[in-house]
Amino acid sequence: MSNVQKRMKELGVSLPTAPAPVAAYLPAVRVGDLVFVSGQIPFDGGRLVASGPVPSEVVVQDATRAARQCVLNALAVLAGELQGNLDRVRRIVRLGVFVASDPGFTDQPTIANGASELLVEIFGDAGRHARAAVGSVALPLGATVEVEMVAQVE
Amino acid sequence: MSNVQKRMKELGVSLPTAPAPVAAYLPAVRVGDLVFVSGQIPFDGGRLVASGPVPSEVVVQDATRAARQCVLNALAVLAGELQGNLDRVRRIVRLGVFVASDPGFTDQPTIANGASELLVEIFGDAGRHARAAVGSVALPLGATVEVEMVAQVE
Amino acid sequence: MSNVQKRMKELGVSLPTAPAPVAAYLPAVRVGDLVFVSGQIPFDGGRLVASGPVPSEVVVQDATRAARQCVLNALAVLAGELQGNLDRVRRIVRLGVFVASDPGFTDQPTIANGASELLVEIFGDAGRHARAAVGSVALPLGATVEVEMVAQVE
Numbered sequence: 504m505s506n507v508q509k510r511m512k513e514l515g516v517s518l519p520t521a522p523a524p525v526a527a528y529l530p531a532v533r534v535g536d537l538v539f540v541s542g543q544i545p546f547d548g549g550r551l552v553a554s555g556p557v558p559s560e561v562v563v564q565d566a567t568r569a570a571r572q573c574v575l576n577a578l579a580v581l582a583g584e585l586q587g588n589l590d591r592v593r594r595i596v597r598l599g600v601f602v603a604s605d606p607g608f609t610d611q612p613t614i615a616n617g618a619s620e621l622l623v624e625i626f627g628d629a630g631r632h633a634r635a636a637v638g639s640v641a642l643p644l645g646a647t648v649e650v651e652m653v654a655q656v657e
Numbered sequence: 658m659s660n661v662q663k664r665m666k667e668l669g670v671s672l673p674t675a676p677a678p679v680a681a682y683l684p685a686v687r688v689g690d691l692v693f694v695s696g697q698i699p700f701d702g703g704r705l706v707a708s709g710p711v712p713s714e715v716v717v718q719d720a721t722r723a724a725r726q727c728v729l730n731a732l733a734v735l736a737g738e739l740q741g742n743l744d745r746v747r748r749i750v751r752l753g754v755f756v757a758s759d760p761g762f763t764d765q766p767t768i769a770n771g772a773s774e775l776l777v778e779i780f781g782d783a784g785r786h787a788r789a790a791v792g793s794v795a796l797p798l799g800a801t802v803e804v805e806m807v808a809q810v811e
Numbered sequence: 812m813s814n815v816q817k818r819m820k821e822l823g824v825s826l827p828t829a830p831a832p833v834a835a836y837l838p839a840v841r842v843g844d845l846v847f848v849s850g851q852i853p854f855d856g857g858r859l860v861a862s863g864p865v866p867s868e869v870v871v872q873d874a875t876r877a878a879r880q881c882v883l884n885a886l887a888v889l890a891g892e893l894q895g896n897l898d899r900v901r902r903i904v905r906l907g908v909f910v911a912s913d914p915g916f917t918d919q920p921t922i923a924n925g926a927s928e929l930l931v932e933i934f935g936d937a938g939r940h941a942r943a944a945v946g947s948v949a950l951p952l953g954a955t956v957e958v959e960m961v962a963q964v965e
Contacts, residue, residue: 526766527773528788532750534691534809537842539751542789556760596840597847601791606864609953612834619835634836635850635959637909638949641792645763651789655842680920681927682942686904688845688963693905696943710914755945795946799917805943 507589510625521579522546530580537596538584538654543576544646545569553647556603561647563613570600570617573650581654594655595622595632601649604638611636618650661743664779675733676700684734692738692808697730698800699723707801710757715801717767724754724771727804735808748809749776749786755803758792765790772804815897818933829887830854838888845904846892846962851884852954853877861955864911869955871921874910878925881958889962902963903930903940909957912946919944926958
């Protein structure tokens with residue numbers, strides 16, 4: 504079992520099946536030692552764990568869990584690029600976090616932390632990344648959160 | 658005639674004149690073998706082919722065509738970085754697709770497919786890319802879609 | 812005094828203290844010769860210089876100044892990656908500019924120019940960059956503008 508797998512087991516999380524792209528694109532593209540992972544929405548077992556904007560339809564706590572689920576899906580995609588071995592991740596470089604938001608909702612950072620903190624829990628310092636978190640009027644399929652990722656790999 | 662030009666001719670599409678940036682930035686910047694193309698809006702002959710949000714002002718089908726026009730403009734810019742020779746494109750790496758959306762509109766993927774599918778038609782497997790598609794409350798000059806691109810080139 | 816410092820002094824601008832991230836991520840990550848700077852909001856001395864959407868709560872001119880402040884914060888972060896020496900910047904590669912916008916507001920480019928023009932004033936041609944500017948329904952802490960940056964460095 505890889506170190507990352509052990510750490511995920513300790514944390515009580517596991518990789519889902521990588522979601523298929525919603526449309527005509529790839530889950531990820533590698534160029535040199537960078538992998539660009541497509542925007543992931545919070546699918547779990549084929550359904551979204553949160554849909555609609557914050558806070559009118561989803562509370563912050565549930566949206567934060569959804570951000571965490573987006574990262575698990577991004578890692579499943581990344582693992583697919585690395586023959587399943589996430590120990591080959593050298594660095595999480597950047598996250599783009601889009602939060603479906605009502606006008607006036609400004610706590611996107613708390614929700615994006617659901618994504619960021621899980622990465623640090625799993626990868627330690629290699630999981631610390633640059634980030635842009637913003638509000639979005641509406642996201643694909645009604646998702647509450649969408650997360651895209653750039654990672655440096657071996 | 659280059660292979661990409663032949664393919665575009667078969668598809669009945671042609672490169673527009675690369676739009677000048679709306680403001681104080683460049684159409685594209687190359688760093689190493691990556692080209693970052695600035696966000697493109699659906700200009701065609703100096704006017705936008707679609708403006709306003711989906712669906713209140715623009716139907717999905719028209720927005721999808723607008724996304725396709727954004728890609729043609731992005732390719733015109735990319736060609737400008739490559740002495741006009743799109744055969745030097747090794748890979749389309751990533752698209753960022755922003756769709757002007759009313760609250761509750763969640764079919765950004767269909768619209769973004771207008772962009773993604775054209776790239777695959779033109780470049781084949783080299784046109785398959787990572788993607789983030791999101792809704793935006795409003796876009797520059799009222800555009801219905803904005804597409805930015807990262808490409809790997811020779 | 813470095814060349815960039817001299818130029819900033821001539822322009823009457825100075826680097827603020829780099830803002831700490833609002834949450835569980837890093838101000839910037841370097842990978843190869845690229846530095847990814849996290850999304851910066853217009854903090855100045857610990858408070859936002861503009862908050863709320865354009866134009867209902869903030870006029871274009873003030874939002875433009877806020878975009879400029881975001882860039883100063885991004886440069887402060889970048890300087891932190893370069894032992895304080897911005898002469899080691901080879902190129903500003905890309906800006907992502909998010910403008911908190913009311914529905915129907917479409918002059919994001921003018922506001923983003925506050926960011927773009929300052930970079931050209933400071934770095935000359937090396938400050939010319941690719942850019943994506945879009946509207947956002949709401950931004951972290953109520954900020955009017957958020958700017959993220961990719962730079963190539965020595």
